[in-house]
Amino acid sequence: MxxxxxxxxxxxxxxxxxxxxxxxxxxxxxxxxxxxxxxxxxxxxxxxxxxxxxxxxxxxxxxxxxxxxxxxxxxxxxxxxxxxxxxxxxxxxxYCPNGDLNNVINSDQPLHQCDKNRIALEILEALDYLHSRGISHRDIKPANIMFDKDMHVKLIDFGFAREQSESVSTMCGTQMLMAPEVICNYNYDGRKADMWSLAITLHALAVNCLPFEYRGDSQLAKDMKSRTLPINIIATGMIGWIVRNTLIYDPDKRASTAEILNHVKNNEYTYVVKRLPRVKRAKTSSILEQVEYRQNTPHILKVRTNKEGNPCIGNRLVRSKARFF
Structure with missing residues (x-):
């Protein structure tokens, strides 16, 4: 075929x-x-x-x-x-030759915290671009975050995207990353639902695990409806702050992309423009020319450090070769 x-x-x-x-x-x-x-x-x-x-x-x-x-x-x-x-x-x-965020999360070459911060910010910048225009993506997940030849984020797959998304009711996306209001079939603001999915995605990027125990879609739906989902946020630093302020049951209390970017501008987080390791990918990668890392990365952080900017979380966490869909 x-x-x-x-x-x-x-x-x-x-x-x-x-x-x-x-x-x-x-x-x-x-x-x-x-x-x-x-x-x-x-x-x-x-x-x-x-x-x-x-x-x-x-x-x-x-x-x-x-x-x-x-x-x-x-x-x-x-x-x-x-x-x-x-x-x-x-x-x-x-063409995005370096695969998706699942490849990065599961790479044998672990990322420095500042590189994870940069990836998180590039995802946020893309989402803020959409949300500021009244568009929700409605399927934020690692598989929809690709990387170009310079290891810059490229958000893909806009089949579920919706304009003027203040109130929608369609259940769509990947259930493991769906916001409670989506799973419960309430009318919802697609942009606020995106923030819940973003929190789970960034937590996986930071520490290679979900911020809750996943026991199947059926149990997840029950826990969501009863608001008894056991949330355990391990991520710290900038990404930890984002997750704590977006993985919230009440969608009106979730931070928006604009609020997060404003917070990052006004706080000290490690952010150094570094060349990320190339992810071993498809058979075709050998035909691609090596390119210099371009410098026009997100500009909103100063190169300063505090103790939260470089968290040390024991041994490299958990779920080897996990796939977050």
Missing amino acids: TEDVMMIINSQIKKYEIVSQLGEGGFASVFLGRHYLTKEFYAIKAISRDRAMECGLLCYLENELRLISRFDHPNIVKMYEIIYLQSYICIIME
């Missing part, structure tokens, strides 16, 4: 050569493509029209394409072109 799709794309899209497959889902395949003239690499997402229609996903696809075409932020994946074929819709996107 994959070879058939590759043949169709290679025969009908003249500008790009398919180098290899990067991934596959229920109704789409993602390929590494190379532009014939510029030799630049791109991710080509080929979506089956028939499968998307059968699964009722065309409306989500249309929503994603409409939104992402308007975004212009260094930490949100760029879409360059949409090519409509008879059987497939092909989206030409920025």
